[in-house]
Amino acid sequence: MNKYLLDNFNNNSLEYDNEKYTFDKYVLDIIQEDYPYVDDLSKIHTHGLSGNQILKISEKVQKSFSSYEFSTMIDLFAAEYLQPLIGDTDFLVKRYPTLNFVVPNQEEIGRRLPFHQGITYDNGRGQGTIWMPLTKTFDSNSMYVVDHENSKKITSFALKNKITFEEWERLCLESAYPIKYDVGSAHLFHQEIIHGNVNNVTNSTRMAIDWHILLKDEECGRRIPGGFFRKKDDFKTTTLKNDSRQSIIYLSCNSDYDKNIVKIHQNDIIKKYCDQNQIKYSFKLEENDHFAWLPYLESLMEHDYIGTILMLSIFSLPDDKERRSTILQKAIKNNKKIVFANELQILQDLEDINKVEHYRTFAVKKKGKYYWE
Numbered sequence: 001m002n003k004y005l006l007d008n009f010n011n012n013s014l015e016y017d018n019e020k021y022t023f024d025k026y027v028l029d030i031i032q033e034d035y036p037y038v039d040d041l042s043k044i045h046t047h048g049l050s051g052n053q054i055l056k057i058s059e060k061v062q063k064s065f066s067s068y069e070f071s072t073m074i075d076l077f078a079a080e081y082l083q084p085l086i087g088d089t090d091f092l093v094k095r096y097p098t099l100n101f102v103v104p105n106q107e108e109i110g111r112r113l114p115f116h117q118g119i120t121y122d123n124g125r126g127q128g129t130i131w132m133p134l135t136k137t138f139d140s141n142s143m144y145v146v147d148h149e150n151s152k153k154i155t156s157f158a159l160k161n162k163i164t165f166e167e168w169e170r171l172c173l174e175s176a177y178p179i180k181y182d183v184g185s186a187h188l189f190h191q192e193i194i195h196g197n198v199n200n201v202t203n204s205t206r207m208a209i210d211w212h213i214l215l216k217d218e219e220c221g222r223r224i225p226g227g228f229f230r231k232k233d234d235f236k237t238t239t240l241k242n243d244s245r246q247s248i249i250y251l252s253c254n255s256d257y258d259k260n261i262v263k264i265h266q267n268d269i270i271k272k273y274c275d276q277n278q279i280k281y282s283f284k285l286e287e288n289d290h291f292a293w294l295p296y297l298e299s300l301m302e303h304d305y306i307g308t309i310l311m312l313s314i315f316s317l318p319d320d321k322e323r324r325s326t327i328l329q330k331a332i333k334n335n336k337k338i339v340f341a342n343e344l345q346i347l348q349d350l351e352d353i354n355k356v357e358h359y360r361t362f363a364v365k366k367k368g369k370y371y372w373e
Contacts, residue, residue, distance in 0.1 A: 004089065005086075005126070008128075008188060009128040010193070012187075013188070014130075015185055016186060023073070023132060024183050026064075027041065027207065030060060035049075042135040045104055058099055062096070062098070065096055066096060068236070071235035074097065074211065078093055081186075082213060086215060091216065092230055093212070093230060093232070095230045099208075100113075100207065101205070102141060102197060103200065103205045104203055105199060106200050112198070112199060114169060114197075115169055115173070115176070115194055116195070123221045123222075124218065124219035125192065126214055126367070127214050127218075127219075128190055128215075129191070129210060129212050130210065130211050131179075131186060131210045132185075132210070133182075133207070134208060135207050135208075138178065138202070138204075139178055141205070143178070144172075144177060144178050144197065145179060146176045147175070148193060151193050151194040152192065154172060156371070176194070176195075192371070215363075219363065219366055219367040221365065224315060225362040226315075226340075226360075231355075234355075240308060243307035245304070245306060245308070247280065247282065247309075247310060248300070248309060249271075249274075249284035250284070250309050251270075251284060251286045251287065252294060252311070252316055253289055254287060257315035258315065266316075269341050270311070270312060273341035292318060293320070293323050301330045301333075307337060308336070308337045309336060309338045310341065311341070312340070312341055313340055314343055314356045315342075317356070321357075328353045328356065331347060332347075332349060
């Protein structure tokens with residue numbers, strides 16, 4: 001694992017300027033748009049909100065995390081507080097941070113997060129997690145964490161002995177302790193740290209934001225750059241230039257990334273993107289399986305009636321860099337636009353090719369063996 005993550009994201013605490021980075025006020029302002037009488041996040045449960053209302057609040061706040069205001073605050077925070085912890089290493093940030101919303105007795109509505117590690121939840125070991133409470137955290141309303149050595153021992157034992165879920169939870173809880181923070185503190189941990197929640201038996205709601213950074217040339221797991229992670233400032237809305245030509249959906253299962261994503265699921269993701277961005281498409285086309293050089297995609301660049309090609313991901317392009325460059329260069333030369341639904345990226349000029357390559361080469365899926373292998 002990366003030395004910076006082992007040293008500085010090993011259940012470390014970080015104090016930040018809460019007057020400058022007002023994450024708690026931001027979330028409260030969003031909630032007060034619908035519930036103006038809520039004036040204390042830790043007491044939101046006292047207003048008789050139903051489970052469905054709590055879910056809708058979470059969804060609305062979560063959606064707002066893609067806003068210019070919030071994303072800018074995240075980027076500035078990362079530059080001021082996180083960059084010094086990783087030296088000159090380049091990094092990406094999680095595109096959509098997560099809101100943790102833990103009301104008293106959350107088990108009653110099925111919202112307790114079991115113990116887990118990032119590496120068992122799709123994350124790669126090249127990521128650091130930033131957990132930022134928006135309320136005072138203490139006792140059972142807080143997140144519980146396990147130290148690194150015990151995390152490795154418990155997971156190794158579980159995998160070797162194929163233990164039950166109940167035994168897993170018991171072993172984790174025996175070694176876990178709650179994070180006791182005030183607003184203005186953040187907890188930093190890497191992806192081999194076990195963490196989770198117990199049932200909140202306090203009379204205080206806990207809200208927190210968690211997000212990740214991904215270090216350059218490190219392991220990303222299933223959290224691919226461009227989609228799950230973004231560059232600094234890469235949150236601004238990019239719109240398609242006006243084009244009277246047709247837009248078409250293109251599907252392929254030929255790269256290491258998309259070979260196991262069936263085309264009907266690819267199509268659903270692309271259609272959702274089209275619906276959200278008011279894009280009308282004419283029809284869909286499919287590449288032959290096993291044609292990893294994507295000759296059909298290349299041929300589409302020659303059709304005058306096609307203006308925009310909508311596809312799943314930048315990782316659906318050929319894995320061969322030279323072949324990938326040939327197709328993208330031809331797209332620009334022939335005035336074609338390529339939309340990558342997963343990354344919310346639009347290829348429209350030569351600068352966009354550089355962005356595609358930056359994301360494609362930023363990290364690796366796996367780097368070395370896991371500690372239990």
